[in-house]
Amino acid sequence: QKEVEQDPGPLSVPEGAIVSLNCTYSNSAFQYFMWYRQYSRKGPELLMYTYSSGNKEDGRFTAQVDKSSKYISLFIRDSQPSDSATYLCAMRGRYNTDKLIFGTGTRLQVFP
Amino acid sequence: SAVISQKPSRDICQRGTSLTIQCQVDSQVTMMFWYRQQPGQSLTLIATANQGSEATYESGFVIDKFPISRPNLTFSTLTVSNMSPEDSSIYLCSAGQGSSYGYTFGSGTRLTVV
Numbered sequence: 001q002k003e004v005e006q007d008p009g010p011l012s013v014p015e016g017a018i019v020s021l022n023c024t025y026s027n028s029a030f031q032y033f034m035w036y037r038q039y040s041r042k043g044p045e046l047l048m049y050t051y052s053s054g055n056k057e058d059g060r061f062t063a064q065v066d067k068s069s070k071y072i073s074l075f076i077r078d079s080q081p082s083d084s085a086t087y088l089c090a091m092r093g094r095y096n097t098d099k100l101i102f103g104t105g106t107r108l109q110v111f112p
Numbered sequence: 113s114a115v116i117s118q119k120p121s122r123d124i125c126q127r128g129t130s131l132t133i134q135c136q137v138d139s140q141v142t143m144m145f146w147y148r149q150q151p152g153q154s155l156t157l158i159a160t161a162n163q164g165s166e167a168t169y170e171s172g173f174v175i176d177k178f179p180i181s182r183p184n185l186t187f188s189t190l191t192v193s194n195m196s197p198e199d200s201s202i203y204l205c206s207a208g209q210g211s212s213y214g215y216t217f218g219s220g221t222r223l224t225v226v
Binding site: 004006008032034036041042043044045046049088090096097099100102103104105 | 154155214220
């Protein structure tokens, strides 16, 4: 079993839709949770990070962490064609030297 | 956050040769990492580049195959040695401060070995 599981998609939605992207994990030591966005032929770009459980909102993006269920989500409201990319979840333990563990990424396409 | 310049952006190499990838950060950073990303797979950490000392390699990666240098707090190189077609992949440099929750990535080097 992988430490982090993420549905690879692709996920295709119309412009304006609410998108829900999810990851599950097995390691209860994970404390920091991140979402990266990766456009084609580019490096991953950090979108959001969350510490422990709870919600965090930034514009159209909301990150949720449910540590009891070992489940994290990224919601995108009013999705735009420019949101079309691969979204990777990542997580690590409490220490700054702990390595990041990535999901495989979910490919999202938002069509006009 | 730090800005990373990585080069080359892509290369096609003959098997048995070596390629050195450079990673330049626009500010001093504590942590620098090298990843490999294969199509449809998650990012795999190759090693942590330590300034002034030997890199820390992950399981499955060895120094003879992937020698890494980090002469200062803004620069690192990864060499892919004695390449085979199985080394064809995207190689990514990542960097940040030790207190960061996340790290910045370069644009990657797309390597094809023929």
